[in-house]
Amino acid sequence: MIMGAVLNPINTAIIAVALVPIGRALGAPASQTAWLVSGLYLATAIGQPVVGRLVDLHGPRRLALAGSALVALGGLLGTVAPNLPLLVAARVVLGLGTCAGYPAAMALIRGEASRTGEDSPQGVLTLLTLSSQTIAVVGPTLGGLLIGLGGWRTTFLVNLPIALAAFWLAHRRMPRDHHAPAKEQGRTxxxxxxxxxxxxxxxAALLFLMEPSAQHLPLLAVALALGLGFARRELRAPEPFLDVRVLGGNLPLLATFARQLLAGLTMYAVLFGFTQWLQDARGLSATHAGLLLLPLSASALGIAALTGRSPRIRLKLAVGGVFQVVGCAALLLLGPTTAIGWLVVLVLCFGVPQGLLNLGNQSALYAQADEQRMASSAGLLRTFMYLGALAASAAISAFFGQRADTxxxxxxxxxxLAGAALQLLLVALDRTLDRVGTRPAHDHPAAKDA
Structure with missing residues (x-):
């Protein structure tokens, strides 16, 4: 499960320090290399809930195997691509290939919980979150080291051994006859x-979000019209892709999706925008910029490991939100001569919400989502995170332009700062978070059957 789930965060994070070297090598400005980020997020934002629904219906094994093979193909294409359009295509293939890992893992965890009657396996969920966060936060450091050793193409080549290992493990260890509630009940x-x-x-919505402007407003109108058509169809479909009635009535789950979007906005804006500023304005190399993010990794992993088994989801989200507000405010004080020590303190501050918010939102979703749609709900959680990432990419492109200046x-x-404040407000207003993780074991469906 972990090998499949980390394929996505390694590809979202490792590119952060490669954008500037790729732009210099191919003669592309920052506004164009941003498509290397946006292309992957567009593919994964669409693909995660789609693949998640396939996992709900047919189990995770086939999707995990196909996804790992696509990741290997995307890594190979990016390694040999001679120009930026082909690199963007490679990133799209990587995005599609990484869609299966996380929904499959969440479906397997929930299926095992139903089998054993254990309501909330916080230890396993924490391990899944820690592994993804480890890769996400050390990705820039790994990318910087790889670039120093063999150039930016190694950030694509690294996918080959990881994808092959994930494929082999899924083939050997994933159960062939995974319990799929929707399939067992004839809902295929x-x-x-x-x-x-x-x-x-x-x-249509994401294309507008990538380059928001008056001339692209027709895209927004098209997205609205398509969205209304989608909602109308799903209300009438006997087996809808997204059950909008159930989803619309589950306000706590919608709040979790919104918090994940805002958390992704800040996390990826810091990951990509701050990293580019370190290289363009602060004058650090790609390797040094990646190494500077190591304290973020340490604080994120430390806080997640310390609090992972705690059921106090609301407290995790509140503390993470406060640190996120403080970190965003601190960005306003940075300059080209800011001491390295203060930059280390800043990345330590951003590591706390990195460790708490993803863990808190994942635990909230595990308790709030319908078991029969656990994988597709998990995919939607990732989709909302990528919506935040795409908003971050659009903001970086709008505020930086040709160069990441102060x-x-x-x-x-x-x-x-505005987004972080809104997320903290959502945590304060959502009183249902106090009950997440507190349901007694005898309320679990499996326990009732027993």
Whole structure:
């Protein structure tokens, strides 16, 4: 499960320190290399819930094997690609290939919990989160080291051994006859029309989000029209891709999705925007910029390990939100001569929400989502995180332009501060978080059957 789930965070994070070297090697400005980020997020934002629904219906093994093979193909294409368009295509293939890992893992965990009657396996969920966070936060450092050893193409080549290992482990260890509740109850229909409308709606919305401007407003109108058509179809479909009635009535789950979007906005804006500023304005090399993010890794992993088994989800989200607000405010104080020591303190501060918010939102989703749609709900959680990442990419492109200068970083900081404050407000207003993880074991469906 872990090998499959980390394929996505390694590809989202490792590219952070490669954007500047790729731009210099191919003569592309920052506004164009941003498509290396946006292309992967567009593919994964659409693909995660689609693949998650396939996992719900048919179990995770086949999807995990196909996803690992696509990741290997994308890594190979990126290693030999001679120009930026082919590199973007490689990133899209990587994005599609990494869609199966996390939904498959969440489906396996929930299926095992149903089998044993254990309501909330916090230890396993924590391990899954820690492994993904480890890769996400050390990705820039790993990328910097790889670039120092063999150039930016090694950030694509590294996918080959990881994808092959994930493929072999899935083939050897994933159960062939995984319990799939929807399939057992005869609900095997695949809503291809709903999936297509969902993909078209999200594509139009994300294309506008990548380059928001007055001339692109027709994309927003198209997205709205497609979205209304999608909702109408799903309300009438006997087996909808997304059950909008259930989803619309589950306000706590919708709040979790919104918090994940805002957490992703700040996390990825810091990961990509701050890293580019370190290289362009602060004058650090790609290797040194990656190494500077190591304290973020240490604080994120430390806080997640210390609090992982605690059921106090609301407290985790509140503390993470406060640190995120403080970190965003601190971005406004940075300058080209800011001492390295203060930069280390800043990344330590951002590590706390990195460790708490993803863990808290994942635990909340595990308790709030319908078991029969656990994988597709987990995919949607990742989709909302990627929506935040795409918003971050659009903000970076808008505020930085040709170069990641200090003025652009300060404008980005104000934008992120507003988002972090909104996320903290959502935590304060959601009183249902006090009950997450507190349901007694005898309330679990498996326990009732027993």
């Amino acid at each position: 229909g695949l809503d291809l029309g709903g999936m297509l409308l969902f993909a078209l709606t999200l594509t 003025d652009g970083l300060h404008h980005l900081g104000w934008f992120l």
